[in-house]
Amino acid sequence: MTGTETPTHCPYCALQCGMSLRPVAGPEVAEVVERTGFPVNRGALCGKGRSAPAVLRRGVRLTSPLVRRRPGGELEEAGWDEALGRIAGGLGGVRAAHGADAVGVFGGGGLTNEKAYALGKFARVVLGTSQIDYNGRFCMSSAAAAHQRAFGLDRGLPFPLEDIPRTGCVILVGSNLAETMPPALRYLTELKANGGRLIVIDPRRTRTAEQADLHLAPRPGTDLALALGMVHLVVAEGRVDEEFVRARTRGWEEARAGAMAHWPELVERICGVPVARLREAVELFCGAESGMVLTARGPEQQAKGTDTVGAWINFCLATGRAGRPLSGYGCLTGQGNGQGGREHGQKADQLPGYRKLTDPAARRHVAEVWGVDPESLPGPGRSAYELLDALGQDVRALLVMGSNPVVSAPHASHVERRLASLDFLAVADVVLSETAALADVVLPVTQWAEESGTTTNLEGRVVLRRRALDPPEGVRSDLEVLHALAGLLGHGKGFPADPAEVFEELRRASAGGAADYAGITYERIAAEDGVFWPCPDADHPGTPRLFLDRFATEDGRASFVPVVHRAAAEETDREYPVVLTTGRVVAQYQSGAQTRRVDELNAAAPGPFVELHPRLAERIGVAEGEPVAVTSRRGRAVAPARITGAIRADTVFMPFHWPGEGRANTLTNPALDPVSRMPEFKVCAVRLEAAR
Ligand code: SF4
Numbered sequence: 018m019t020g021t022e023t024p025t026h027c028p029y030c031a032l033q034c035g036m037s038l039r040p041v042a043g044p045e046v047a048e049v050v051e052r053t054g055f056p057v058n059r060g061a062l063c064g065k066g067r068s069a070p071a072v073l074r075r076g077v078r079l080t081s082p083l084v085r086r087r088p089g090g091e092l093e094e095a096g097w098d099e100a101l102g103r104i105a106g107g108l109g110g111v112r113a114a115h116g117a118d119a120v121g122v123f124g125g126g127g128l129t130n131e132k133a134y135a136l137g138k139f140a141r142v143v144l145g146t147s148q149i150d151y152n153g154r155f156c157m158s159s160a161a162a163a164h165q166r167a168f169g170l171d172r173g174l175p176f177p178l179e180d181i182p183r184t185g186c187v188i189l190v191g192s193n194l195a196e197t198m199p200p201a202l203r204y205l206t207e208l209k210a211n212g213g214r215l216i217v218i219d220p221r222r223t224r225t226a227e228q229a230d231l232h233l234a235p236r237p238g239t240d241l242a243l244a245l246g247m248v249h250l251v252v253a254e255g256r257v258d259e260e261f262v263r264a265r266t267r268g269w270e271e272a273r274a275g276a277m278a279h280w281p282e283l284v285e286r287i288c289g290v291p292v293a294r295l296r297e298a299v300e301l302f303c304g305a306e307s308g309m310v311l312t313a314r315g316p317e318q319q320a321k322g323t324d325t326v327g328a329w330i331n332f333c334l335a336t337g338r339a340g341r342p343l344s345g346y347g348c349l350t351g352q353g354n355g356q357g358g359r360e361h362g363q364k365a366d367q368l369p370g371y372r373k374l375t376d377p378a379a380r381r382h383v384a385e386v387w388g389v390d391p392e393s394l395p396g397p398g399r400s401a402y403e404l405l406d407a408l409g410q411d412v413r414a415l416l417v418m419g420s421n422p423v424v425s426a427p428h429a430s431h432v433e434r435r436l437a438s439l440d441f442l443a444v445a446d447v448v449l450s451e452t453a454a455l456a457d458v459v460l461p462v463t464q465w466a467e468e469s470g471t472t473t474n475l476e477g478r479v480v481l482r483r484r485a486l487d488p489p490e491g492v493r494s495d496l497e498v499l500h501a502l503a504g505l506l507g508h509g510k511g512f513p514a515d516p517a518e519v520f521e522e523l524r525r526a527s528a529g530g531a532a533d534y535a536g537i538t539y540e541r542i543a544a545e546d547g548v549f550w551p552c553p554d555a556d557h558p559g560t561p562r563l564f565l566d567r568f569a570t571e572d573g574r575a576s577f578v579p580v581v582h583r584a585a586a587e588e589t590d591r592e593y594p595v596v597l598t599t600g601r602v603v604a605q606y607q608s609g610a611q612t613r614r615v616d617e618l619n620a621a622a623p624g625p626f627v628e629l630h631p632r633l634a635e636r637i638g639v640a641e642g643e644p645v646a647v648t649s650r651r652g653r654a655v656a657p658a659r660i661t662g663a664i665r666a667d668t669v670f671m672p673f674h675w676p677g678e679g680r681a682n683t684l685t686n687p688a689l690d691p692v693s694r695m696p697e698f699k700v701c702a703v704r705l706e707a708a709r
Contacts (some may be wrong), residue, residue: 022050023485026472027066028127028465030036031173031350031468032198033474034058034066035546038466038485041053046073047466047486054194056546057474063198064618071615073486078447080491092449092459097493097501103458104416105505107441108144114599117145117395120613121404125419126153126352127607128533129470131484131519133354134369134494134526135240135512136418137362142389142511143503147398148412152420153358154401155427158693159322160312160348166323166692167330167346167576170531170569171371172477173356173552174347176309177561182207183306184343186214188298190240190329191699192349193313194226196603200350204227208607208635214301218243218313220598221628221670222663229530231297238700240316244328245582246284246295248276251335255290256303258337264708265340265574270471272331272577279582287582289665303336307343314351314600318698320688331577339575340564343356350475352607357473360532360591361523365404366397369523370530379530388511388528400694402427402687409438416442420493423451424608425673427696428651429615429682445498450610451676462495463488471542472517476561478547479537482703511670528553531569585648586688589667593702595633596668597647599681609674622672625679629705630666634658637705644708647671649684649701655708669705673698 027034037057038047047070053060067173072078082100083092112120114453121139125131133151157173164171181187194201205215205228217229219241226232235243251257252273262269281292311331316325330339330346338344350356361369372379374397384391398647399407405426408415415436427431436442436455444453445460453459473479488494493501496514503512513519517539528535536552537559549559567573589596593632604622606612611620627645639645639658646655647669656671656679664670671681686701 019618020034024481025482029065030198031355031475058200063199068615068617072611075616083459085457100458101501104443119413120144120146121148121415123417124151126358128419129468131516133358134523135499136360139499143506143508147395149175150401150404151350151363156351159695160315160326162323163326164691168568173475174348175345175563183305184309186302186308186312188216188602190218190312192313193223193225216298233288233290237596239288241325242284242287242582245276245279248283248332249279250299254299257335257412261337266334267574268577271579275579297489308338313349320586320697322690322695323692327578327580356473371526371532372530378669402696405432408435421450421452421608421610424676427685430652434505461492468494477549480547481542553676586697587686594702598699599673599702602672605674625675626659627656628670630661632666634660639707646706646708648701649703652683654683
C-alpha cells in the first residue's frame with residue numbers, strides 16, 4: 018500500500034486528534050498529513066502525534082513472537098503456532114489446575130472499542146474468569162464513579178469541546194493541558210479572547226496555569242477541602258441557585274451541612290490557599306453567566322478521588338452550573354480510548370454498553386447476544402491494582418493486552434515482583450515493553466495505522482481509525498490473537514477477527530445500555546466526523562450535549578453527595594517530610610513504551626527528573642541537574658534535579674514515563690479510593706537527599 022492518504026486519528030491521548038497518513042517508501046513507512054477538517058484539533062497535533070509513525074518502523078517494534086522455552090531462559094523468536102499454543106496451554110493449564118479465577122486478564126485504555134469488547138467477552142466466555150480489569154482504572158475511574166453517583170451516567174464531557182470558548186468561566190482542576198494535550202489549549206485561548214475567565218487549580222505553576230486569570234496552588238491531596246471551602250463560600254455569600262437546586266437536584270441539605278463545616282479559614286490552613294483567593298475564585302465563577310468545572314488526574318488520582326470530584330460536582334450543582342447550555346462538570350479523560358475502554362466490558366464490574374455485571378437484566382441481554390447462559394457469566398472481579406497484587410497467589414496466569422504495569426502501576430517494584438511470580442505470563446504488545454520482557458510468551462501485534470477500529474474521545478465522540486498501511490510480515494492484530502486463542506480453547510465461533518464484524522456485535526450488545534452505540538455505524542462516523550453516544554438507532558442524531566432536560570437518574574434529578582475532607586492516605590512526618598506528586602510531560606505518553614522509542618521525543622524529554630523548589634534544593638544541597646534520591650516507604654528513585662520556583666516548597670514532582678532507577682512509580686502509594694479503587698498516584702510522603 019503506497020501513496021494513498023487515509024484519514025485517521027492519533028494513537029495516543031483522549032483528544033484523538035484527526036490526522037491523515039500517507040504511506041512512503043523506505044524505512045519511514047508513513048508520514049503524517051494535516052487533517053484540518055476534523056473539528057476537535059483542526060489539523061493541530063502535538064509532537065507525539067506528529068512523530069507517531071516512527072513506532073511503525075521495523076527495528077523499533079516487534080515482528081516475531083517470542084517465547085521463553087525454559088524457566089529463567091531468554092526470550093527467543095518463535096512461530097505463531099508455537100506461541101499461540103503455549104498461551105492456550107499456559108492459560109488452559111492453570112485454569113484446569115486451579116479454577117477459572119486463577120487466570121487473569123489485564124487490558125488497556127488504549128485498546129479500540131472492538132478490542133476492549135472482545136477482550137471482556139474472551140475473559141468471561143472463553144476463560145470463564147471474573148479476573149479482568151485494565152489500566153484505565155488508574156486513569157479516570159474516580160471521575161467515572163462520581164459521574165455515576167451524581168448524574169446516573171458517566172461520560173467524560175457532557176458537552177463538546179467547542180462549547181468551552183463560549184462559557185463564562187472555566188475552573189480547571191489538576192489538569193495541565195499544555196503538557197497533556199496541547200491542541201486543546203486553543204479552547205482556553207478562545208475562551209479568554211471571548212472575555213471568559215480561567216481559573217487553574219494546581220500545586221505547580223504549569224504552562225497552563227500561567228494562562229489563568231487566577232491560579233490557586235493547594236498542597237497536593239487537599240483539593241477536596243478546597244472544593245468544600247468554595248461551596249461554603251457560595252452558601253455564605255448567597256450565591257446558591259435555589260431555583261435550580263429545587264427543580265433539578267436532590268440531597269442539597271446534607272451536602273450543604275458537610276460543606277458548612279469547612280470554613281474558609283480552616284480550608285486555608287489545610288490547603289495553603291488564602292481565603293481572599295478562594296473568594297476571588299467564587300466571585301469570578303458565580304459572576305459569569307455560565308461556567309464549567311473540568312477536572313483531570315490531579316483531584317482524581319487520590320484515595321478520596323471520588324469524593325473530591327463529588328465536591329466539585331456539588332459546587333456546579335449549587336451554583337446551577339450543570340444541566341444547562343454552556344455549563345457543567347466534565348472530566349478530561351487521559352488515555353486514547355479512556356472513555357470507550359471503560360464502556361464495553363474490560364472493567365472488572367462491567368458488561369458492554371456500560372451495563373453492570375451484577376444486574377440480572379444486563380446479564381440476560383448480553384448473554385443472549387453472546388449465545389451463552391446468563392448463569393455462566395462470572396460476577397465482578399478485582400480492580401486493577403488488587404488484581405496485580407494477587408498475581409502469583411490467587412491469580413497464577415495472566416494475559417496482558419496493551420498495558421505496561423511495570424512502569425505505570427503504583428508501588429511498581431512490588432507489581433514487578435508479583436508479575437515475576439506468576440506460573441505463566443503472556444503479553445501482546447507492539448514493542449518489548451518492560452512488562453513484555455518478563456513474559457513467557459510475547460505476541461507482536463499490529464498498531465493503530467495498520468488496523469481499523471473505533472475509539473471514543475473525551476467528548477463521548479465515537480471516531481474511526483482506518484487501516485492506512487499494510488502491517489509488516491510477522492505481526493497479527495489483537496482481534497486475530499483473540500480469535501485464534503478462543504479457537505484453541507474450544508470456542509471456534511463468536512470471536513471474529515474483523516473489527517467491523519466485532520463492532521456490529523458491540524452495537525447489539527450495547528443497545529439499551531447507558532452507553533448505547535446501536536445507531537452508530539462506521540459509515541456514519543466517517544460521514545459525520547464522529548457520532549456522540551448515546552445514539553440508540555440509525556435515525557438518532559447522537560447526543561453531543563447531555564442532561565439539558567433531565568439527568569440520567571430514575572427521577573431525572575442530579576444527586577448532591579455529602580462529602581467531608583479527610584487527610585491523604587499517607588501524610589508527611591519527620592521521616593518523610595515532603596509530598597511527592599506525579600504526572601506527565603508533553604513529549605512522552607503514559608509508560609513511555611512507544612514514545613521512548615522515538616528519537617525526536619527522547620531529544621525533548623530524555624529522562625526522568627525531580628522538580629523541586631529552590632529553597633528545598635538549597636536545604637538538601639543539590640544544584641540544577643545533580644542527582645536527587647527520593648525515598649518513600651515503598652522504595653527509592655534517583656533522578657536529576659530540576660529546580661524551579663513554579664512548585665510549592667513542600668512538594669516535589671516527578672513524571673512517571675520511565676523505568677529503572679528514576680521510576681516514579683517505585684515510590685507511589687497504592688492506597689485505593691473505596692468507591693473507584695483508584696490508587697493514590699498524586700500524593701505520597703517522601704524524603705529527599707543529594708545522591709552524589
Ligand atoms: Fe495525539 Fe493527544 Fe497529541 Fe492530539 S494531543 S496529537 S491526540 S497525543
